[in-house]
Amino acid sequence: MIRRSDVQSERFYDTIALLAVVSGKFLLHVGVNFSGGYGYFRDEFYYLACADHLAWGYVDHPPLSIGLLWLSRTFLGDSLPALRLLPAIAGALVVWWTGLIACEFGGRRFAQVLAALAVSIAPLFLAIHGFYSMNSFDHLFWVLSVYILARLIKTHNPRWWLLLGFVLGLGLLNKISMLWFGFGLTIGLLLTPLRRYFLTKWPWIAAAIAFMLFLPHVLWQIAYDWPTLEFMQRAASLKMVLKSPLEFFGGQILGMHPFTLPIWLSGLYAYFGFKPLRRFQIFGWIYIAVFLFLFFNGASRDYYLAPAYPMLFAAGAIVIEQLTRYRRRPWLKPLSLILLLIGGLITLPLVLPVLPVETYIRYQAKLGIAPSSEEKTALGQLPQHYADRYGWPEMAAAVARVYQSLSPQEQAICGIFIENYGEAGAIDFFGTQYGLPRAISGHNNYWLWGPGEASGEVMIHVGGNLTQLQQIYTDVRQAAVFTCEYCMPYENNLPIYIGRGLRQPLDEIWPLAKNYI
Structure with a gap:
């Protein structure tokens, strides 16, 4: 018989282990930012200027991230560590909720830590959580939506729809690409037994909540003659480098780190082929729907799909945990964690400014990696995400x-x-x-x-x-x-x-x- 105190003790140590990963992620970003991190990033100056002109919208983004920046600047100032504190917190929370999603899926301590560590070392997450933008909050709203949907599936309590609508509305007020999650959610509902919810009031109330939160930005767009549509059309045709579907897929492997590929592929498989996770199949359909939309788009950047990976890491970590338990391969646990840490250390200088710039240039050359850009601009010695911090x-x-x-x-x-x-x-x-x-x-x-x-x-x-x-x-x-x-x-x-x-x-x-x- 398992005593209640034993269960509570296990949960306590699970939480401590997960917090260790979360703290490591947060402290890494804080340390880099206090070191100077090559300086302010180009877009950060623009966001600070936007914070001087508060409005319900901007040509290239909705207002929420700018409102948060205004609050942060008011109370903390605009030094580099202060400016980047919120994205560091958002990134740490993404790691935290990824572990919690693994827990909701039935994962034990190892699965929670493995999923959290996979997010922590993924190059795209490290890069984006390292400077101020709406993208770090976009990741957070996605992972929160996944967690809420997982709770809805587990508890069958339809009131979770209300919270989901609230989070989706805030997500839209932060970045319009939250619509991709809504698109994937709709496809997933239609293709799973969860379609029964369409016959209830709950998803419609959730949609109404999200729309009402997003409405001020819609009204702003109308007042200024839909400037974001013009921006998106011109950026796609004049600014973005067109990619083949294979290049986009390759970008996903590199962006999430090649060492995490077995985890997220296992996670995608698990939603359809692993019995304990089949009831969460909607997450597999969400990923597939959004992936295919971006895959055939041609002008999609690699990071657009990034917020869809925590839910794959959570499921994949459970598959690997099951392998260690039932196939008697306990060595997989330390090996998996060690490989992720080593892989993360190898790619860390490529996405976070942890090396002096001259050392970084030599390191980049030694790895045989040439600077690349997703925009139609020439590059110098540095990739654009570093070059845009100089001068x-x-x-x-x-x-x-x-x-x-x-x-x-x-x-x-x-x-x-x-x-x-x-x-x-x-x-x-x-x-x-x-x-x-x-x-x-x-x-x-x-x-x-x-x-x-x-x-x-x-x-x-x-x-x-x-x-x-x-x-x-x-x-x-x-x-x-x-x-x-x-x-x-x-x-x-x-x-x-x-x-x-x-x-x-x-x-x-x-x-x-x-x-x-």
Whole structure:
């Protein structure tokens, strides 16, 4: 007879083991962020600028992550460790709930730890949880939705639908791609006995809750003539590198780490071929539906499917745990954990800035890995997720020197036009120490914010084409060139111009500056 105290003791040690993995993941990110981590990432400057303009939507994302950033910045400031605390917490919670999902599926301590460790060492999760963006919260909303759905299946309590609707609504308010989960959920319901719920009120109430939470953003889209649709269409055609289905599948293997492949493939199989998990078959259909949608899309990035993997890791870890118990292969337990740790250490420098940059470049070359990009841009010595962290303070200082070369009268009316939101956000962030005016740009939400107080009579242009600028101004001269060894090539040897005498009023030519991409 199993005593209740023994069960409680087992659960306590299960929790301690899972917390050890969660803590390791969290402390790794915190440590890297306190070390400086190569600096702020391009998109982080843009999100900080968005947090200065709170709204129910933005051209390229819904508002929730920006609202959270505003709260974080208000109470913690905008230092690198403070800025990246929330994604580190979100990443740790993804690991935690992955372990809990394995527990809901009937997994014991080893399965919970194995599933959590697989998420922890996956390169895509490490990279995305290492800087501020809506993607870390997207992972969290997915894994929460999976956990809630697992509880619904286990308990047969339809009230779990209410919480699921709430989480899906928040997920949509964070990132529109949460619709992919809704798509997969619908397919999964139709293809499993859970379709019976369509004859009840509960999923419809859940859908209504999600829609009502998402409604403010929909109204914002309507008010601004659906800018996100234009952004998505232009980004897919002009920015994203088209991938073959095989390239996308290969990206999944690398993004989740090759050493975890047996785990998530076992998990996908388990939902259909492993009797203890067949009642959770809906999760297999969710993965297949979303995978096929992205697989044949052509313009899908590798990380789009990342939030679907924790539910596969949870199921796959149970399969491996069963192998160790019933096939008498206890050596599989330590071997699995050790292999994941070793594999994670090998790929860690590729996704988190744990090495000095010169050492990283040598390490990358020794592994035989060339920098790659999912965008139509040339690369330098570093992959884009590292190159986009270099040169920002120096760029702001270079612009400040040009600004300070102007007379006080010209400084009073000078504007600063920037080609992209990363550069504009960096000028806004670092420019305050030099007394620079806020940057203006045609890129995404910067275009919606408009030209501000700039008149166009005197304008500093960072980047751009001299011939085109001469058509806009009566007088244009190159005042400086910004150089940066490790940044993206299109931001190295970047000319900085001063334009005087706008040929047309700024408000008349501003519509031509729009660049949703």
